[in-house]
Amino acid sequence: MLDLGFIRNHPELVKEAVRLKQSDFDVDQFLALDRQVLELQHQVETLRAEQNQLSKRIGQAGKDKELRESLIAEGKQLAARLKELEPQLEALTEQRQQLLYLVPQIPDPSAPVGTSEEDNVPVRYWGEKPQFDFPLLDHYTLMQKLDLVDMERAAKIAGSRSYVLKGDAARLEMALLHFAFDRIAAKGFTPLIVPAMAREFCFIGNGQFPRGRDQVYALEGEDTFLVGTAEVSITGMFKDEILSYEELPLTFVGFCPCFRKEAGTYGKDTRGVFRVHQFNKVEQYVICEASHEESVRWHEQLIRNAEELVQALEIPYRVVNVCTGDMGDGKVGMYDLECWVPSEGRYRETHSCSYFHDWQARRVNIRYRDRDGKVKFVHTLNNTAIASPRILIPLLENHQQPDGSVRIPEALRPYLGGQEVLRARR
Numbered sequence: 527m528l529d530l531g532f533i534r535n536h537p538e539l540v541k542e543a544v545r546l547k548q549s550d551f552d553v554d555q556f557l558a559l560d561r562q563v564l565e566l567q568h569q570v571e572t573l574r575a576e577q578n579q580l581s582k583r584i585g586q587a588g589k590d591k592e593l594r595e596s597l598i599a600e601g602k603q604l605a606a607r608l609k610e611l612e613p614q615l616e617a618l619t620e621q622r623q624q625l626l627y628l629v630p631q632i633p634d635p636s637a638p639v640g641t642s643e644e645d646n647v648p649v650r651y652w653g654e655k656p657q658f659d660f661p662l663l664d665h666y667t668l669m670q671k672l673d674l675v676d677m678e679r680a681a682k683i684a685g686s687r688s689y690v691l692k693g694d695a696a697r698l699e700m701a702l703l704h705f706a707f708d709r710i711a712a713k714g715f716t717p718l719i720v721p722a723m724a725r726e727f728c729f730i731g732n733g734q735f736p737r738g739r740d741q742v743y744a745l746e747g748e749d750t751f752l753v754g755t756a757e758v759s760i761t762g763m764f765k766d767e768i769l770s771y772e773e774l775p776l777t778f779v780g781f782c783p784c785f786r787k788e789a790g791t792y793g794k795d796t797r798g799v800f801r802v803h804q805f806n807k808v809e810q811y812v813i814c815e816a817s818h819e820e821s822v823r824w825h826e827q828l829i830r831n832a833e834e835l836v837q838a839l840e841i842p843y844r845v846v847n848v849c850t851g852d853m854g855d856g857k858v859g860m861y862d863l864e865c866w867v868p869s870e871g872r873y874r875e876t877h878s879c880s881y882f883h884d885w886q887a888r889r890v891n892i893r894y895r896d897r898d899g900k901v902k903f904v905h906t907l908n909n910t911a912i913a914s915p916r917i918l919i920p921l922l923e924n925h926q927q928p929d930g931s932v933r934i935p936e937a938l939r940p941y942l943g944g945q946e947v948l949r950a951r952r
């Protein structure tokens with residue numbers, strides 16, 4: 527969310543952000559509504575002031591019965607007028623607030639201008655793409671041959687875009703999540719295991735609501751919803767708090783199961799476990815002081831952290847600078863880390879790293895007292911550490927062996943009792 531004063535004073539900047547972000551937000555309509563609210567607010571305040579004056583004059587009327595009655599009659603008219611205007615003011619103010627949630631953040635000038643992921647700009651590559659001198663298998667075939675997945679029984683119990691991980695794949699996912707947790711916690715990030723059911727204000731806070739509400743599972747009769755990422759829960763944790771600058775930066779490595787409706791993706795990535803309704807993710811989350819330089823420093827650090835993990839998994843990848851039309855409303859800037867998927871002959875997104883300045887903090891009112899005692903909104907950032915089962919796809923495919931087994935990268939072996947290869951159980 528942007529500051530209301532900023533939008534009033536810089537409508538052109540906001541219109542440019544709307545254009546760059548491919549948003550349908552109408553700044554002129556918003557400002558017209560804002561003027562209506564201000565006008566009505568002025569009327570109500572004037573009437574209230576008159577009401578105060580009037581009650582003073584009634585107090586001073588003393589024995590003058592005629593004067594008292596005329597003042598009381600006047601007071602009744604004022605009260606009736608206020609009774610009519612106050613609900614209108616409340617409704618218009620709420621309408622403006624709901625629109626305020628839809629105003630996109632201004633993207634950093636370093637973000638490529640573009641309309642879709644084709645316009646994202648690769649910034650660096652890492653790792654040699656493996657050359658296979660045997661018939662290459664895709665992740666789903668590999669998993670079936672090694673008896674690592676059961677999609678049929680998953681579909682029986684949970685419908686489409688669900689899966690059962692079996693045997694070494696189940697152990698591999700646990701190993702990956704533990705490995706990610708350990709490596710990021712070793713950098714001083716506080717480990718968290720957070721609720722995957724959260725209240726509406728958390729989803730407004732991170733920006734999932736109102737625009738992405740159709741992606742979220744609601745719980746019948748509850749005031750909570752299933753989160754699509756630990757980012758939602760962590761953002762909500764600090765609502766309405768005023769932190770001190772000595773506490774900042776707060777750095778967290780958070781885990782929770784993630785749930786997504788994936789509305790609008792019918793027919794996309796339906797083979798295997800690339801795009802599923804429930805998955806597990808270890809998340810990096812930073813709350814820092816309201817400084818662009820500090821946000822940029824953390825943005826670079828968070829993507830490097832993810833690169834370190836993917837390099838340890840010996841998976842070739844690239845980092846792309848996400849374009850304005852693909853990054854979404856709240857981002858100032860965003861990197862995606864895309865892992866090489868041999869069977870598709872292309873890089874696929876496995877990590878997403880964003881910084882927001884105070885766009886999220888404003889929505890959920892997270893502030894801090896700076897060195898001069900001034901209270902400001904904090905800046906927030908997040909990045910994926912590991913999301914599984916999607917990461918299994920490049921992991922299994924890049925490390926497949928001619929005999930159909932899969933080599934386990936050194937970094938994961940301590941989490942798998944030293945096991946070096948995934949083989950079929952049989």
Ligand SMILES: Nc1ncnc2c1ncn2[C@@H]1O[C@H](COS(=O)(=O)NC(=O)[C@@H](N)CO)[C@@H](O)[C@H]1O
Nearest residue numbers: 755757800801802805876877878909910913916
């Ligand atoms: N439907 C899905 N199925 C499997 N994995 C998914 C799905 N949606 C997202 N992911 C994984 O989760 C990662 C992060 O998702 S994200 O929406 O891009 N970004 C976030 O959630 C941020 N909080 C950073 O983690 C993705 O890069 C992908 O690896």
